[in-house]
Amino acid sequence: MFTETSMATAEAAPRNEPAPTLLRVENLRTVFEKDDGLVHAVNDVSFDVRRGEVLAIVGESGSGKSITAMSLLRLIPSPPGQIIGGQVLFDGQDLLDLSDDAIRQIRGRDISMIFQEPMTSLNPSLRIGRQLAEPLRVHGSVPKGKVRERCLELLRQVRIGDPEKRLDAYPHELSGGMRQRVMIAMGLACLPRLIIADEPTTALDVTVQAQILELLRDITRANQSSMMLITHDLGVVARYADRINVMYAGRIVERGTAHDIFHRPRHPYTVGLMASMPRLDDAIGNRLTPIPGSPPDLSDPPSGCPFHPRCRFAQPRCKQERPPLERLDEEHWKACWVNLDDTH
Amino acid sequence: MTHTDSHTDVTAPLLQVSGLKVHFPLRPGLFGKPAAMVKAVDGVDFTVHHGETLGLVGESGCGKSTTGLAVLRMTPLTEGRIVFDGEDISHPDAATTKRLRRKMQMVYQDPFGALNPRMRVLDIIGEPLRVHRLTRTRTEYRARVMDLLDRVGLKAEMADRYPHEFSGGQRQRIGIARALAAEPSLIICDEPVSALDVSIQAQVINLLEDLQRDLGLTYLFVAHDLAVVRHLCHRIVVMYLGRVVEVADRERLYQAPRHPYTRALLGAIPIADPDPEIQARFNPSVDGEVPSPIDPPPGCPFHPRCPHATELCRREAPRPIDVEDGHSVACHLHDPSRATEMTHPEPSYQEQARNIA
Ligand SMILES: Nc1ncnc2c1ncn2[C@@H]1O[C@H](COP(=O)(O)OP(=O)(O)OP(=O)(O)O)[C@@H](O)[C@H]1O
Ligand SMILES: Nc1ncnc2c1ncn2[C@@H]1O[C@H](COP(=O)(O)OP(=O)(O)OP(=O)(O)O)[C@@H](O)[C@H]1O
Ligand code: SF4
Ligand code: SF4
Ligand SMILES: [Mg+2]
Ligand SMILES: [Mg+2]
Secondary structure, rough: EEEEEHHHHHHHHOOOOOEEEEEEEEEEEEEEEEEOOEEEEEEEEEEEEOOOEEEEEEEEOOOHHHHHHHOOOOOOOOEEEEEEEEEEEEEOEEOOOOOOOHHHHHOOOOEEOOOHHHHHOOOOOOHHHHHHHHHHHHHHHOHHHHHHHHHHHHHHHOOOOOOHHHOOOOOOHOOOHHHHHEEEEEHHOOOOOOEEEEOOOOOOOOOHHHHHHHHHHHHHHHHHEEEEEEEEOHHHHHOOOOEEEEEOOOOOEEEEEEEHHHHOOOHHHHHHHHHHHOOOOOOOOOOOOOOOOOOOOOOOOOOOOHHHHHHHOOOOHHHOOOOEEEEEEOOEEEOOOOOOOOOO | OOOOOOOOOOOOOOEEEEEEEEEOOOOOOHHOOOOOEEEEEEEEEEEOOOOEEEEEEOOOOHHHHHHHHHOOOOOOEEEEEEEEEEOOOOOOOOHHHHHHHHHHEOOOOOOOOOOOOOHHHHHHHHHHHHHOOOOOHHHHHHHHHHHHHHOOOHHHHHHHHHHOOOHHHHHHHHHHHHHHHHHOOOEEOOOOOOOOOOOHHHHHHHHHHHHHHHHHHOEEEEEOHHHHHHHHOOOEEEEEEEEEEEEHHHHHHHHHHOOOOHHHHHHHOOOOOOHHHHOOOOOOOOOOOOOOOOOOOOEEEEEEHHHOHHHHHOOOOOOEEEEEOOOEEEEEEHHHHHHHHHOOOOOOOOHHHHHOO
16 A cells, blocks of 8 residues: 555556646644644645546535635645645745745736635725736736726626626625626636636625636636535535545644545545435435534544544554545545445 | 413414515615615415425525515515414414414524524523423423433433534524424524534434424525425425515426526536436526615516516516416416517527627
């Protein structure tokens, strides 16, 4: 069995040619200082994002999804937060080593981020046009005389009707769905190679969510960009993700293709998630199987495997030793001492 | 006003809501101009039978919570009639209101905001017992609370702790125990699991199911997650912009939805299975967003987004039509008497989407 560190060698001789790596995260660690000690929000996380793929990060509230994403672009509020280890390799450079100026150049131009709450990320006192033009101006991606034209084109691309009028609108004059489209337009403005979308539709209605996610996926495809999609909605993940990282208590506990994660989950937490979720295609009257207990307190995480207090497969060893993330096959990885099969 | 006991006639519905309207003034009109009204609930009919779970679904702002609050008689009615347990409670007097506060209970979405942070769990759960004087001695009171804690899967020693010491799922259990304390005949659950993580949601869903089975409870279950609703609710009312658009039992609603909005809603839910064959069922067929209830569109409220809309739909609101026993739909397409006015070359969903784009 391979361990995390042998990943590079294994990828040098791929069997069915995964797309080349765009961004590689290695052993990332981010902590927050609190009165009662350190919170290990992101704890030794490694993964890569390939060209043209949609990579999902799923996990419960507080499992470290957003902090992982924000660490990549060094957006961690400090204090109390601090990135204390790891590398984020993009174009052969470590983003964690760049000067503040250099990382600012990358943000919005090469890598852009779309947040959950459009109302808090748009400036309420600036017209939509001004805000949309901002990344174009900062990165000088289009000549001055063409900025307005590009803004209109972006609004059309995210299917906002009457774009001329909308350029002069303030955020509060738009509906929630339209504000989220503006956020997407801003994120796409400079044709980034990677879009990080953190719960981009959680606050929206399901019919609007569908419109926006389809749009986001179609546009990233058309631009040949990659997307890191962060969500706790397993339906969204199943539809849009090529590969999935499952996080628990600040660590990746399972990684695989969408097929691996949904049809052959191998980590007890992932297995538990699948069984606890009501599904539209369940037999009616089916009883759900919840995961007992609740997620751990990250300022006082459990010893050994972080999932052991809730795990029905736990063994004495699980309390003492933390299982490493190990490779099961080409794309499928898990961090668990026990070998599950399809019968669980 | 007479009060009939709930155990006398279980074939009659426990709750009957007819023609319910709840309008809120937006802000006082300037210079005597009439204030704009938010038509939060604008003509809603449904019944809830003893021992069933009725789901109330629809997108944000369609009036689900307002309907719940109107049933609880915590918001005034603009129009309509509510009959609970054989008694008209549309205009309750003080004594009736007091009795209703005991007979109907609410479980809220936000397990963090709903509990008084300065009260011990013992007194949070026990409050309805004190208010309605349901226990006589301190010992009896404590014993009753211990019973309730046990019912909802919490430990007796938790009684003396404060809400902040509990996780989200545990707080929701406390809220449920409190709702059970006064032995209500109807519990209104307003998004009781949507603030919880998936792994915790299932714990609370199972608890609600067990309590219904063991205590014969009746639930009015307000939610927007259609997978949760399908799992828990026997019958479902679909709302759109303050009106009921479809009512059916869960089998028929999910397998053969009739109203264009219900179809759009079900088609837009991403299915948690990456299998291409299953993903092919995904069909987000409507564009645009729900309009404002301040100035709702004339005629059918769904017409600006509906791929089948005709002149008739823009002019006249459809009335609910029984398409089968227990399955009603408010759409002109399903009204045989309007068939001639509904025939027109229909654009496909795809064409429609292209036109809007
Ligand atoms: N500003 C902060 N100060 C202290 N701790 C923080 C701060 N931001 C995040 N954390 C901690 O870091 C951990 C990871 O948080 P993160 O926001 O990444 O979770 P998440 O997986 O995105 O959750 P959600 O699904 O709720 O968005 C949490 O346990 C949280 O308590
Ligand atoms: N007290 C009030 N005053 C004015 N408007 C109100 C009031 N309560 C609700 N509304 C409005 O009435 C409409 C229906 O609100 P309601 O809370 O019933 O919707 P809902 O279906 O429960 O939505 P959600 O899914 O977001 O909880 C909304 O447009 C809301 O803004
Ligand atoms: S390592 Fe042990 S406790 Fe952890 S998930 Fe595997 S079986 Fe469960
Ligand atoms: S009445 Fe007309 S507009 Fe309304 S849902 Fe039916 S077909 Fe569509
Ligand atoms: Mg987050
Ligand atoms: Mg509500």
